[in-house]
Amino acid sequence: MRSGYIALLGQPNVGKSTLLNRLLGQKISITSRRPQTTRHRVLGIQTTDSAQTIFVDTPGIHDSEEKAMNRYLNRAARSVVGDVNAIAFMISARGWTKEDDYSLKSLEHNDAPVVLVINKVDQLGDKHHLLPLIDMARSKHDFIDIVPISARTGANLEALESVLQRLLPEGDLIFPEDQITDRSERFLAAEIIREKLTRRLAKELPYALTVEIELFKGQKGIVIGEKGKLLKTIGEQSRLDMEKLFDRKVFLQTWVKVRKSWSDDERSFASLGFDDV
Ligand SMILES: Nc1nc2c(ncn2[C@@H]2O[C@H](COP(=O)(O)OP(=O)(O)OP(=O)(O)O)[C@@H](O)[C@H]2O)c(=O)[nH]1
Numbered sequence: 550m551r552s553g554y555i556a557l558l559g560q561p562n563v564g565k566s567t568l569l570n571r572l573l574g575q576k577i578s579i580t581s582r583r584p585q586t587t588r589h590r591v592l593g594i595q596t597t598d599s600a601q602t603i604f605v606d607t608p609g610i611h612d613s614e615e616k617a618m619n620r621y622l623n624r625a626a627r628s629v630v631g632d633v634n635a636i637a638f639m640i641s642a643r644g645w646t647k648e649d650d651y652s653l654k655s656l657e658h659n660d661a662p663v664v665l666v667i668n669k670v671d672q673l674g675d676k677h678h679l680l681p682l683i684d685m686a687r688s689k690h691d692f693i694d695i696v697p698i699s700a701r702t703g704a705n706l707e708a709l710e711s712v713l714q715r716l717l718p719e720g721d722l723i724f725p726e727d728q729i730t731d732r733s734e735r736f737l738a739a740e741i742i743r744e745k746l747t748r749r750l751a752k753e754l755p756y757a758l759t760v761e762i763e764l765f766k767g768q769k770g771i772v773i774g775e776k777g778k779l780l781k782t783i784g785e786q787s788r789l790d791m792e793k794l795f796d797r798k799v800f801l802q803t804w805v806k807v808r809k810s811w812s813d814d815e816r817s818f819a820s821l822g823f824d825d826v
């Protein structure tokens with residue numbers, strides 16, 4: 550039996566949370582097309598006959614640390630590096646970017662083996678484009694292995710799982726075999742609602758809830774929607790996801806509160822649940 554922790558690390562939007570959910574066959578961690586969807590570390594625990602692999606989903610590492618929120622997210626991601634048995638560093642098959650360079654810097658002083666996961670290969674028209682990307686990646690870091698996958702279609706995930714499992718030390722179960730995450734249902738429920746909001750709101754809104762008072766009024770209107778329609782839709786979609794995840798009926802009520810400048814104020818973080826680091 551092997552058991553241990555694998556961190557999923559990389560720039561925003563490369564598909565870390567999608568991979569976690571796909572590996573576990575359950576939606577533990579929320580996903581969206583917008584960068585910076587994940588704001589908290591989330592464990593996804595996979596137990597088989599031969600291994601317990603504990604995946605640590607992390608916020609994407611952002612190359613600008615101007616905002617308090619970005620600094621928080623980067624800290625939350627980087628802080629796992631020293632505490633895991635191996636790291637799955639993820640990039641998109643579309644190519645190596647300067648944001649990947651920036652994220653990779655977080656691994657400079659790390660001793661754990663790093664596997665490069667090239668995600669979204671389903672978006673590559675010509676698979677030959679992978680070879681130059683792999684060559685380029687080899688020049689960037691001494692990766693112990695390089696595995697191209699698609700978290701969306703599931704392509705090559707078994708290969709990835711066995712590569713990662715081999716990097717775990719021998720040991721007994723760390724969590725009970727039926728536990729799939731370390732997060733409470735309360736946390737998961739809040740995240741599901743945030744996912745629906747993130748997916749529905751205009752581009753800047755999920756992050757820019759701090760900018761100006763005028764915007765706040767506008768935002769409140771937009772979130773609720775005409776005659777409360779949007780909030781109702783978000784509530785309904787969230788409730789369905791929760792019923793699937795918790796395997797029972799859920800009664801969900803949602804409403805909107807406005808708090809000024811919270812995401813630029815490090816002190817208000819803790820009171821809003823940003824207390825990972
Ligand atoms: N085509 C394609 N899209 C993918 C794949 N994996 C993820 N995506 C999409 O990429 C977007 C980002 O996925 P997430 O899983 O939220 O990305 P993330 O790395 O967790 O992002 P952050 O939490 O913001 O750091 C979503 O729209 C996913 O559906 C893939 O294998 N192929």
Ligand SMILES: [Mg+2]
Pocket residue numbers: 565566567578579580586587606607608609
């Ligand atoms: Mg994520």
